[in-house]
Amino acid sequence: MSRKLAVMLVASVISPSLALADGAVLRAQDLGNAQSHIATLVAAARSRDAASFDAIQQLNPQRPEYYKRSRSQNPGIAAFAFRRLGPTARFALVDLAVFHAPSHDGLDDRAWQAMQAGLLDAIGVAADPELAPVLRVTFERSANPALQSVSAVGLGRLGASEVALLTAHARPTDARYFAALRGLGASHQPTATATLAALLDAATTEQEAAEIANALAEAGSAWVWETGKLGSTSDESAVRTQAAEALVRNYGRFANEAVQPMEAAVVRVGHKDTRAMISRAPASARMQHLSTLLR
Amino acid sequence: MMKRMMFLAAALVGCNSGTPTSALLADTNRDGVIDDTDRPGKAAWSPSGGAIFLANVDDDDSKGANDASDEVVNGPEDLKDLARINLMPWKAAPATAKGTLTIEGQNADGAVRVFRNDSDTWSVVDGNFSARDLVSGLHLGIEAKDFVQNTDATSWDGYVVLHLIVTDGAKTVVDDSVKLRVAPFIMISNTSALADVWNAAPGDKAGDQFHAGMMTLAGMVNVMLDDATPPSSQGIDQWAEDWWQIGVTYMPGPNGTTQMMRVTQRSAQPDREAGAFAAEQLGPDVGFIWPHTLGKPNGQSDGKGYSLDSFGNHDTLPPYTNGADSYPLGRIINGGNTKHHIDPVVKAFYEAQAAQGPPLLVDTTWLVVGHIDEIMSYVPANTPRGWKLLYASPALAKTMLTTLNTNGNGSAVLFPGKFWLNQQGSQLNVKADITVSALLADTEIMAASDAAAANIAPVLAAIKAAAGLSDDEIIEMPTLFERADYGAGFEYVAHTPGTVNLRALNGAVGIPKPWGPQVGGVDIFEKDLQDRLGTAVNHLGTDGNGLKVVFVEDWDDYHALDGEVHCASTTSINSMPNVKWWEAGR
Numbered sequence: 001m002s003r004k005l006a007v008m009l010v011a012s013v014i015s016p017s018l019a020l021a022d023g024a025v026l027r028a029q030d031l032g033n034a035q036s037h038i039a040t041l042v043a044a045a046r047s048r049d050a051a052s053f054d055a056i057q058q059l060n061p062q063r064p065e066y067y068k069r070s071r072s073q074n075p076g077i078a079a080f081a082f083r084r085l086g087p088t089a090r091f092a093l094v095d096l097a098v099f100h101a102p103s104h105d106g107l108d109d110r111a112w113q114a115m116q117a118g119l120l121d122a123i124g125v126a127a128d129p130e131l132a133p134v135l136r137v138t139f140e141r142s143a144n145p146a147l148q149s150v151s152a153v154g155l156g157r158l159g160a161s162e163v164a165l166l167t168a169h170a171r172p173t174d175a176r177y178f179a180a181l182r183g184l185g186a187s188h189q190p191t192a193t194a195t196l197a198a199l200l201d202a203a204t205t206e207q208e209a210a211e212i213a214n215a216l217a218e219a220g221s222a223w224v225w226e227t228g229k230l231g232s233t234s235d236e237s238a239v240r241t242q243a244a245e246a247l248v249r250n251y252g253r254f255a256n257e258a259v260q261p262m263e264a265a266v267v268r269v270g271h272k273d274t275r276a277m278i279s280r281a282p283a284s285a286r287m288q289h290l291s292t293l294l295r
Numbered sequence: 296m297m298k299r300m301m302f303l304a305a306a307l308v309g310c311n312s313g314t315p316t317s318a319l320l321a322d323t324n325r326d327g328v329i330d331d332t333d334r335p336g337k338a339a340w341s342p343s344g345g346a347i348f349l350a351n352v353d354d355d356d357s358k359g360a361n362d363a364s365d366e367v368v369n370g371p372e373d374l375k376d377l378a379r380i381n382l383m384p385w386k387a388a389p390a391t392a393k394g395t396l397t398i399e400g401q402n403a404d405g406a407v408r409v410f411r412n413d414s415d416t417w418s419v420v421d422g423n424f425s426a427r428d429l430v431s432g433l434h435l436g437i438e439a440k441d442f443v444q445n446t447d448a449t450s451w452d453g454y455v456v457l458h459l460i461v462t463d464g465a466k467t468v469v470d471d472s473v474k475l476r477v478a479p480f481i482m483i484s485n486t487s488a489l490a491d492v493w494n495a496a497p498g499d500k501a502g503d504q505f506h507a508g509m510m511t512l513a514g515m516v517n518v519m520l521d522d523a524t525p526p527s528s529q530g531i532d533q534w535a536e537d538w539w540q541i542g543v544t545y546m547p548g549p550n551g552t553t554q555m556m557r558v559t560q561r562s563a564q565p566d567r568e569a570g571a572f573a574a575e576q577l578g579p580d581v582g583f584i585w586p587h588t589l590g591k592p593n594g595q596s597d598g599k600g601y602s603l604d605s606f607g608n609h610d611t612l613p614p615y616t617n618g619a620d621s622y623p624l625g626r627i628i629n630g631g632n633t634k635h636h637i638d639p640v641v642k643a644f645y646e647a648q649a650a651q652g653p654p655l656l657v658d659t660t661w662l663v664v665g666h667i668d669e670i671m672s673y674v675p676a677n678t679p680r681g682w683k684l685l686y687a688s689p690a691l692a693k694t695m696l697t698t699l700n701t702n703g704n705g706s707a708v709l710f711p712g713k714f715w716l717n718q719q720g721s722q723l724n725v726k727a728d729i730t731v732s733a734l735l736a737d738t739e740i741m742a743a744s745d746a747a748a749a750n751i752a753p754v755l756a757a758i759k760a761a762a763g764l765s766d767d768e769i770i771e772m773p774t775l776f777e778r779a780d781y782g783a784g785f786e787y788v789a790h791t792p793g794t795v796n797l798r799a800l801n802g803a804v805g806i807p808k809p810w811g812p813q814v815g816g817v818d819i820f821e822k823d824l825q826d827r828l829g830t831a832v833n834h835l836g837t838d839g840n841g842l843k844v845v846f847v848e849d850w851d852d853y854h855a856l857d858g859e860v861h862c863a864s865t866t867s868i869n870s871m872p873n874v875k876w877w878e879a880g881r
Binding site for chain 1: 531664745750781
């Protein structure tokens with residue numbers, strides 16, 4: 001029997017029951033056409049790596065005591081353990097998120113949301129295109145801004161079609177606008193950065209400018225590009241140049257809550273020509289101040 | 296006791312029996328004796344003169360309520376907490392003479408209580424003095440019922456004027472007054488002479504390791520290690536820095552001494568049960584206060600600001616002078632921003648104390664926990680200023696790792712043998728160990744560390760500008776960050792143990808064990824910290840020869856739960872600070 005056939009057989013036995021269950025983030029049926037394929041992937045992973053599934057059942061971020069003991073009185077996503085479970089564990093996380101929710105007992109709403117976000121974060125970090133439907137459906141259907149954001153960031157790590165989805169929502173009137181901005185910032189694709197730059201040029205509010213600046217900082221971060229994990233040298237040049245130029249070009253237009261995020265973004269992008277960009281902008285004390293912040 | 300008796304006896308010297316001599320004298324010149332030298336300027340209050348009294352918030356007779364909560368003097372120890380005022384005798388006062396005492400000042404009436412002593416019995420002054428009182432004179436004592444709470448014009452401002460009118464028939468023969476100011480609540484700093492360190496250690500293996508590290512630290516500098524692990528229905532709240540803090544208040548005592556009480560403060564987080572431990576410390580010479588918004592949890596506009604009310608976010612910059620800006624007792628520093636901030640009642644309380652404020656506000660709302668102690672600390676130094684600033688530096692951590700990688704040590708392992716979420720009761724071990732090269736290639740860690748560096752920079756700039764720090768007064772502490780949430784702020788936390796979140800203790804520092812890259816059996820982060828903090832290279836310590844450095848293991852119970860050594864402990868003093876707040880000009 002081939003491995004593929006074995007997987008299909010396992011899936012055919014397990015999938016129906018899984019499909020009827022609800023996960024911590026989604027109902028299985030929310031996945032629509034993708035439901036059976038993802039159920040198959042999960043079932044195959046379970047047969048391959050039961051240990052990961054067992055281990056995740058014991059993870060403290062699903063437990064009330066974790067949140068009670070955490071120093072943060074506003075529970076964070078607590079996802080680091082999720083992330084570090086290893087690549088095969090992503091299917092076990094999907095199982096929790098979509099098919100078999102862990103116990104809700106003892107978790108208040110904030111802790112439950114943190115656990116949901118932690119699952120989505122780790123699934124997103126895995127950057128597996130086959131799991132994109134989990135992130136896409138959450139992004140498009142969840143009314144929770146935190147879950148929208150974390151799923152958008154996960155989508156941003158994927159391909160062109162996900163960037164197109166995020167771009168479609170990157171409109172000030174869209175309920176998912178800020179989440180889409182964060183997703184575009186996580187993309188590191190020149191097309192996504194170009195969208196962000198154009199949005200900053202058109203931004204009319206300080207809050208909007210601050211959010212876009214944060215996204216540009218993520219996209220153009222010198223430290224992140226130095227990892228060598230993101231893309232080609234030409235992509236790096238395009239992303240960081242577009243980000244730096246947009247930030248410098250628009251810096252003088254904002255004077256309140258956008259200022260610090262824009263300054264931080266300029267520093268994080270750290271483009272080698274930033275000083276020259278500043279010198280080409282209309283001279284002002286603020287532009288002079290901006291140049292003093294550069295690393 | 297002898298000193299107190301001398302103090303009292305000196306008080307009535309200097310009267311005569313000619314023209315009306317009734318007058319109110321307090322220790323205006325702050326020398327511990329009430330005499331004629333206290334007459335000049337007694338109706339005013341300034342750094343150079345003016346009498347002082349205490350908020351009587353301790354419980355000297357251990358009745359379970361503070362001494363200002365009743366209208367009696369609660370024994371001889373409580374008597375020491377009353378500032379003395381003497382009604383000077385008018386030996387020739389006619390039988391038709393009478394006096395009245397009024398309490399004046401911005402909303403002062405009701406904020407203070409004045410006692411009188413009749414044959415060693417103290418009772419509350421009713422505002423009237425008989426001719427007999429005027430003839431004999433009286434010893435009076437004053438207490439405040441609480442600290443000044445805010446700077447609102449409709450509230451008490453901490454000053455009180457005792458106004459004496461003596462009449463004889465329809466004629467006013469004496470119109471006299473004396474002005475006093477209540478002592479403020481003073482927060483201690485990392486450069487204070489600390490007597491106790493309180494730590495909270497869960498009774499598990501990891502907690503025992505932490506406790507052992509704190510024992511070593513305290514033992515090095517002969518400081519008492521106390522337990523602050525109160526049981527509660529919520530389980531152990533090991534963040535002893537956060538749910539309480541211990542400050543002091545003090546005034547001049549007899550003959551050059553100082554009358555001081557320690558004051559515990561509970562955080563403005565009413566649903567945090569461990570905070571009740573602060574109230575339980577109420578007793579002789581230990582007061583308790585709990586400024587917080589009533590009616591709804593901590594006065595926050597939303598839940599995201601809740602963590603800002605932990606005292607890890609209420610720190611004290613050690614004393615500094617920067618031009619005309621002088622903070623001889625240090626300056627309170629809080630994290631927050633205009634949207635998310637500490638409880639407004641607590642903010643107003645700090646501002647009203649004046650001695651260490653207005654607090655310096657810096658933005659920490661990008662941190663998932665949101666506390667200033669996650670990114671800044673302060674240690675003594677043999678420099679004109681007397682201290683240096685430490686700050687969390689992702690850039691230094693990255694540079695150190697990059698250097699190792701470049702030099703062929705990319706396979707060196709960080710966090711060896713450590714696990715994420717390896718807590719008691721968990722059967723799961725998620726290994727934390729990672730190589731230098733893998734960490735440098737981790738886009739999530741690098742993005743978070745870069746973001747942290749960009750957010751730390753303006754905080755550093757603000758402190759540097761406020762205190763006038765030069766570059767050689769600032770020391771980097773290697774720290775990488777990770778993202779712990781997505782949304783509008785409150786997103787980042789230390790990924791490597793937050794080495795800046797240390798406990799400074801009389802020339803020693805307990806630094807979270809960094810579990811840095813291991814090369815040849817040496818932890819490179821530890822060696823770096825030992826070299827820069829534990830030697831004379833940065834002139835740290837009061838002698839400039841470096842601090843005593845202890846690396847405290849805090850991974851499982853603290854670091855993996857978003858906190859470190861400083862978060863898990865707090866300190867107190869039992870001797871007066873070497874600065875007289877009343878001379879501080881604030």
